[in-house]
Amino acid sequence: GTTRVTQEMGVFRTRDINIPADMIHVQNDQITIYEAKYQNTQALDVYQLRMYWDGAVQDGIPPTEAILIAGKHPEEVQVLVAYMNSQTAADGRQYLFRLKTWQEEGISL
Numbered sequence: 788g789t790t791r792v793t794q795e796m797g798v799f800r801t802r803d804i805n806i807p808a809d810m811i812h813v814q815n816d817q818i819t820i821y822e823a824k825y826q827n828t829q830a831l832d833v834y835q836l837r838m839y840w841d842g843a844v845q846d847g848i849p850p851t852e853a854i855l856i857a858g859k860h861p862e863e864v865q866v867l868v869a870y871m872n873s874q875t876a877a878d879g880r881q882y883l884f885r886l887k888t889w890q891e892e893g894i895s896l
Contacts, residue, residue, distance in 0.1 A: 798842025808839040817851045818843070824857035828886075832857075833867045836884060844878045852883040860886045 797805035810821040820843060822836040836853050843850050855868070868884045875881050889895070 798839055799845055800842075801846050804842075806838065806842055808843070811843070811848075818848055820850050820853040822853070822855050824855070826858045828855055828857045828860050828864045830863055830867050833864060833871060833884065837871060837882065840876060840882060844876050849876075849878055849880065850883075852885060854885050854887055856887045856889065856892065858889055860888070 795807040795809070796811045797807050799806050808820050809823045812819040812821070820836065820839045822832055822839065824832055832855055836855050840850050840853050855864075860868075865886065868886055871882050871884050873881075
């Protein structure tokens, strides 16, 4: 299969807007969007990830999942991600957001 990783790839380009997502990973038709934060996440970061997802859908590159990676995810972020995962995007598919930490990925900062 083919693997492509793009940093700062713009979404909402079909609307003449270029909002750069931190990273988009494409492998074998599986599209993963990443939002990365150095330390703790906050609720706004979840909505930022949703904006990337919605923009990618608008551009015809529907994500398979979206990952918010950081040092730590407070309880409010975990609750909000669970809520988002109960929602559907404009293309009728359910959002699939996951939380990861740098430590879980074996990355020390």
